[in-house]
Amino acid sequence: MTTNNRRHHGATQVAKVFGFIIFGAAVFVIFNVFNIAESPETSTILPTAMIRRDPDGPEIFGQRMFHLDLKGAPPKVAFYPELFGFIRRLGFDSVLLEYEDMFPYSGRLSVLRAKYAYSEADVKAILAAAAEHRLEIVPLVQTFGHMEFVLKHDAFINLREVPDKADTICPSDNRSIALIHDLLSQVRNAHPHSKSIHIGADEAWHIAKDERCLERLDTPALNGSIDKLKVAHIATVARYAKENLQFEQVYAWNDLFDKINVSILAEAKLNEYLIPVIWGYAADVTAADYFPNGMFARYSEVFPDMLFAGVFKGADGATQTFVNAEKYLANLASYLRLYKQYEPQLSGRVTGMVLTGWSRFWHGIPLCELLPEGLPVLVLEAIYMNDPNLSLDGIYAKGLEFLNCSSTVRATVSPVTFNGFVYVPRKIAAFGNCRFPGADVFRLIERLHLLQWKQNVATDDQSPELAEERARLKRDFAATLPNYYYDDTVDEFIRQNVDLHEPTTTPAF
Structure with a gap:
């Protein structure tokens, strides 16, 4: 397997997450996918509870690092205090901040700065927000x-x-x-x-x-x-x-030396x-030959400390807009199985987990999932790390509770019928009823998910109706995204996901 395949390998291996089958889209909150974007139940009041770390939990979840990839859709500086407060309440202790061209390089390196690159004052403000919430910034x-x-x-x-x-x-x-x-x-x-x-x-x-x-x-x-x-x-x-x-600590991804002898x-x-940070984003990292044969034995002879790296967004296709929560949860759960499989070699050495959130696979290619789309997955993964014995339904229930989701409705997500076909919202769509940073963007993306499904099952005579719906959604994105992102990101996201997604007349299954 090439190292590049670690980003997306295993997209079809998500039928089993924690040893049981995932059934459909059964969740715990009912809502109308047409109206959720304007729901008054979803105010900006954020959860104040904190996920309490279990000191006796698995050592691979001891250190918890949240990865923020700025090479695509970098947030505005004003968003950081809210985001970092939320990350801290999830139990993370550090932020892996991948600046790339958003850093305020100077001198001969000033040419590297993007149009909306942060200033020195911006970086100080970001660091101050991290310090306020007791998060260490680990620059990448x-x-x-x-x-x-x-x-x-x-x-x-x-x-x-x-x-x-x-x-x-x-x-x-x-x-x-x-x-x-x-x-x-x-x-x-x-x-x-x-x-x-x-x-x-x-x-x-x-x-x-x-x-x-x-x-x-x-x-x-x-x-x-x-x-x-x-x-x-x-x-x-x-x-x-x-x-x-x-x-004091220098981290590096491990794939360039995963086969090299001791x-x-x-x-x-x-x-x-x-x-070394051992990374891989397949639904099951314990699969045969996913990591090179003998790698953990070699590493145990050389490295006293290691980290694992899973994912909460950005590893399910280079142009993916919609988060694959089940795959990412499966990936995290498989790391615990991997640790147990190689515990004689890894015990006392693997001391933490990085949860990566890629914005682009690499510089210059299209965006993948936006940060608000991935934050509910991050919540679910934080809950799993704290209690790996929970069932999938139990993880979702605790996630919905943690995020102050509407407590007046407890059923299933409502399907939508269009042109004789039935749309069943994604399981993660239940978090549209919740309060978290960027929740309004998350709800718009669920509307986009529904619209793209409609376009794939529509007939020619329904094109005007869908064109009007697309125009409304475009206006809503144009009004909401600037609260979090700079103009270039707003334009790129709308162009990539709304303007360029033309309706088809042949149903796609």
Whole structure:
């Protein structure tokens, strides 16, 4: 399996989540999917309760890190206090903040800044909001793969490993190392109190293709080993972050060294410099060969600490708009099974879980799920981490209770009949009755889900009716999204999900 497949593998493996079958869309709250967007029951009053952490719970859920991906749909700064308060109440203790082009880089790096990049004052405000809610900010800076936001610029094209590919930086050019040092140093200066940093280092798809790397491979130090080349670069960056920038913990995604033997990892002293974050987003990460054979045995010989990384949004297709709650919950539950399967090697080493929420698969491609669409899943996963013995129905019930959902209605989501077909709302749609940051956006996305279903079963004579419904929805998105997002995100989301989704006349099943 290629490393890229870890983002979306297993989309069809969600029939069983916690060892029992998921039946339809049975949930606990009834609502009308036409009217929920304007429901007065869903005010902006947020839950004040807190999910209490069980000190005797599984150690893999000890540290809980929430990932916020800013390379797509970055929130406005005013949204952070509400968001961070909510995240803290869910029991998370840190935020993995992937700035990419939203960071206020300066000097020669100022070209990296997006149109609506945060200012230095904005970053201070974000950090203040995190501190208020006792959340550590762990900045994430890509330093090997996924460097499109840097290498797309003329000033840095010559540092690409492959001239026509902007994803991977050449690790064998001293100018690459100087650039990475500059990136990390500027981020460090803006985060003087952060104890940890994440250096990315995943999915470098083009390694040892460039003449500079080929020449380096021909030296006695590497002796032709691409594995040594990869590990040497990751270790160099991690050592700089730890020794020069004084971060206590340095994290890195693990996929570039998941098959590398113990002697190479030990020779590079990787265990002294970084903590691997073992990631994969399949519905069942215990499936045969999903992780490389022998990986956990090798890691147990090298690394005293590790983290797992699951997902709450953004891993079910590069252009997916609607969250696949059952798949993401299944993914999280499978990590607990994975830990138990390899407990002799992992006990005392895996100390926490990162829940990732991707906004794009990589820089420059379309958006996937927006943050408000994924927050109900994050709630369900937080509840599961606190009590893995709950049934799926029990998790949903506690989630609806935690979010102050309407207590006057307890039944099932109402199906909708259109053109002789029956639309059964998604199980997660019940959270449209709830109060959480961005709940009004969540309700609009459920209306979009229904509209797209209608367009797939409509006949030609129903096109005017659906066009009018689409126009109303577009106006509602245009009025609501700016409360959370900058204009470029608003325009991109509407163009991608409303304007470009033309109705069809042939039912799709």
